[in-house]
Amino acid sequence: MAKALIERTRCWVVGVDMSQGMRQLAPGYVQSPKFAVVSPPMLDLMIARGFRAELAIAIWVLQHVAQPDVDVGRLQRVLAPGGGVFVANNLRRAVPTDRGWAHDGIDVDGLLERRFVPAWRGALPLEIGGDVLPGASFLGAYRKSE
Secondary structure, eight states: OOOHHHHHHOOOEEOOOOHHHHHHHHHHHHHOOTEEEEEEEHHHHHHHHHOOOEEEESOOOTOOSSSSHHHHHHHHEEEEEEEEEEEEEEOOOOOOEEEEEHHHHHHHHHHHHHSSSSEEEEEHHHHHHTTTTTHHHHEEEOOOOO
């Protein structure tokens, strides 16, 4: 997604991934001086030093993170006033455990609505998601208060 965004819009992208392996692979794939990839703790340090973004995108991420309230808070802190966040996510969480994927009951959509001003919410189109995904997921656009 970072590669396409940079190629099509000429924006700068900071990718955030907890996986060291993914952070190592990403620059070689994106191949742009307008791309950087950091760990969540590094992003926290950047935020503390004043870094702000105009837009954040979380695609099929928040359903898997261990502490979605922490990550939604991180999204809120990194956004400049009036900044936006776009999310595609499952309605039910799928947290990795030693027994497979588990739903822990946390409502990611509710977390987002409590931290941001909802701008738009919808379902994945049938032509993209087939018969299953549109009923099991949501798309949302949110804005940080000014």
